[in-house]
Amino acid sequence: MNTIEQQLWDYIDGNLDDSSKKAIEEKIESNAELKSQYEDLLKLNLVFNEIDLDEPSMSFNRNVMESIALAPAPVAMKTKVDKKIIYSIGGFFVISLLALLGYVFYNANFEMPQFDLKVNLDFNLEKYITPTAIYAFLFADLVIGLIFLDQFLRKKVAQK
Secondary structure: OOHHHHHHHHHHOOOOOHHHHHHHHHHHHHOOOOOOOOHHHHHHHHHHHOOOOOOOOHHHHHHHHHHHHHOOOOOOOOOOHHHHHHHHHHHHHHHHHHHHHHHHHOOOOOOOOOOOOOOOOOOOOHOOOHHHHHHHHHHHHHHHHHHHHHHHHHHHHHHH
């Protein structure tokens, strides 16, 4: 459909603003071919307006729903995987890891240099356990407890 035909349809439907409407009216008055096309579109529009729309029967919705209810429900496809395949893949990875571990042990140098370990186990717990840390720990425990209680109560209500 060309643009002038689209403009004529918009003019017939009343979808144009005033300036576009006046421009189309001037084009129709000045061009005889455009005027005949406009008259043809007007006649076509009248024919369209006179056509009655077909409506489905009253029981159409019920008939469709019944036919859907009679159709078998789709079943989820269940494929069975052979356990031998799973075991062979798992065995391949276990053997690969054992081979890698054996290679590392074979090429490892087990000589340990002498080293002096002096560990100071004197901890100042008062430095780390402050009232703020205790309150934060208790708050986190309270939130976790409330979440657990909510889940527990929801399960009880769902069972009833």
